[in-house]
Amino acid sequence: MQPKYKRILLKLSGESLAGSKSHGIDFDKVLEICRPIKQCADMGVQIGIVVGGGNFWRxxxxxxxxxxxxxxxxxxxTTINALGVADALEQLGVQVRVQTAIEMRQIAEPYIRNRAVxxxxxxxxxxxxxxxxxxFFxxxxxxxxxxxEIDADIVLKATMVDGVYDSDPKTNPNAVKFDSLSFLDVLNRGLQVMDSxxxxxxxxxxxxxxxxxxDRPxxxxKAVCGEPIGTIVKVVKED
Structure with missing residues (x-):
């Protein structure tokens, strides 16, 4: 398999790190998620990861x-989760650095864009x-x-659903999944991709x-290699 993207930003939700638990970190699940991240790194893909914190605090x-x-x-x-992901990656033999937007030098580097790149x-x-x-962000x-900031080729948002739907697939069995959307479609229709x-x-x-x-790490x-999964949101001519 050949990667389609040279540099990616992977967004991991806190909930994904909890696994079958409703709270906290399931480290076996974190390792499961980190194995394909290592595979991508071994292919030469440059990887930045942003982690959420919803498994601990909302x-x-x-x-x-x-x-x-x-x-x-x-x-x-999010810092707890970042350290957990870093530990799992290191156990798998991946070199990793944690950078935090709030300084806490004893446990992580402060975020510096040039150093991250x-x-x-x-x-x-x-x-x-x-x-x-x-x-508020x-x-x-x-x-x-x-x-x-890091000039990533794409944001890969790993979620608990397999793409973007026209309504909530958990409550509407007739919800329709989109293969691709424009950003204006997302914003005008209020679709749950990311916040506005x-x-x-x-x-x-x-x-x-x-x-x-x-759900399948x-x-x-597959996403890094450009296989047709999920929903792609991009700028199109009419945007």
């Missing part, structure tokens, strides 16, 4: 807490924690921002998004 669900403080707690949750050029996987480092927006800030950022920087299921390799 601040938006608590209306009584100050939003800024709740978001800061979520950033710390240099790590990837040397074959190291870089895991980005703490989102953007700012409240999701980790999807962090993925779009980091993708733009993240989608707009990718659209403005002409970075496509591929949404696919992480080998889909990461």
């Amino acid at each position: 601040g938006r669900s608590s209306g009584k807490m100050d939003r800024t403080r709740a978001d800061h707690m979520g950033m710390l949750a 240099r790590h990837m050029e040397k074959g190291r996987v870089v895991v980005f924690g703490c989102g953007t480092g700012n409240p 999701s980790t999807d927006t962090a993925a779009a921002l980091r993708a733009a 800030t993240a989608a707009s950022l990718c659209m403005d920087n002409h970075i496509p998004i591929l949404v696919f299921s992480i 080998e889909n990461i390799v």
